[in-house]
Amino acid sequence: xxxxxxxxxxxxxxxxxxxxxxxxxxxxxxxxxxxxxxxxxxxxxxxxxxxxxxxxxxxxxxxxxxxxxxxxxxxxxxxxxxxxxxxxxxxxxxxxxxxxxxxxxxxxxxxxxxxxxxxxxxxxxxxxxxxxxxxxxxxxxxxxxxxxxxxxxxxxxxxxxxxx
Numbered sequence: 001x002x003x004x005x006x007x008x009x010x011x012x013x014x015x016x017x018x019x020x021x022x023x024x025x026x027x028x029x030x031x032x033x034x035x036x037x038x039x040x041x042x043x044x045x046x047x048x049x050x051x052x053x054x055x056x057x058x059x060x061x062x063x064x065x066x067x068x069x070x071x072x073x074x075x076x077x078x079x080x081x082x083x084x085x086x087x088x089x090x091x092x093x094x095x096x097x098x099x100x101x102x103x104x105x106x107x108x109x110x111x112x113x114x115x116x117x118x119x120x121x122x123x124x125x126x127x128x129x130x131x132x133x134x135x136x137x138x139x140x141x142x143x144x145x146x147x148x149x150x151x152x153x154x155x156x157x158x159x160x161x162x163x164x
Contacts, residue, residue, distance in 0.1 A: 003078045005070075007049045008036030008117070010124030011061060013086040016102040017124055019111050020057075023098040032111040034081060034120060035097065049082050056096060059089035067123045071116045081120040083127060105130075 011018040011034075020035040022028040037052035039045060046063040053061045061084040071079045091100050103110060108125045 003072075003076055005039040005045065005048075006036060006073055006077050006079050007039055007045050007052060008034035008079060008081045008120065009049050009053050009061060009063070009084040010034055010067065010081055010120065010127075011053065011059075011084050011086055011091070012064075012129050013102070015129050016104050017108070017121075017128060018057075018086075018091060019101045019103055019113075020093065020097040021099040021101075021111070022096060022114070023093070024096060028114065030112070031114045032101075033114045033117045034124070036081075037096075038077075045080055046082065049084060053084070056094055057089075057091040057100070058094050059091050060087040061085060062087050067120050067127075069119065069123075071119060073116055079116055079120070081117075081124070083124060104128075 009018075018035070019032045021030065021032050035053060035056050036049060037056065039048040040051075043051070045066065049063050050061055053059055064083040064085055067081040067083065073079050093100055101111060103125075105125070105128055108121055113121055
């Protein structure tokens with residue numbers, strides 16, 4: 001298989017999943033995706049994910065595990081998705097996006113996902129961490145159902161829609 005790989009991150013923080021609304025190209029603008037980008041020669045998928053999320057969102061992340069499967073994009077491209085933990089920074093729509101939104105359990109249908117992202121989003125929501133560990137970071141499956149995140153941050157849009 002000679003398809004080029006596009007990596008995307010199911011970024012978790014405080015029991016929520018980050019969604020990014022595309023601003024370009026025109027045929028994708030206004031739809032939501034898991035953020036990421038193209039794998040460059042010599043990079044692993046995990047390295048590309050960390051670089052892309054830094055460039056697109058201005059954050060540092062730690063890849064956790066690859067979601068099984070890959071999904072066709074434009075001819076010659078396939079999408080591979082990793083779960084990732086937000087390590088530092090506050091996500092901002094720096095490139096290719098005009099809005100970001102944190103989605104909690106049961107909120108995956110709150111946005112209009114790109115079709116190719118839907119299977120990965122469903123699996124990412126299934127794996128959504130349910131609590132925080134002793135360091136205040138996400139720990140999959142450690143919280144009680146309905147547990148409240150330790151930090152008080154709003155859900156919903158992260159930006160006013162302005163493109164930087």
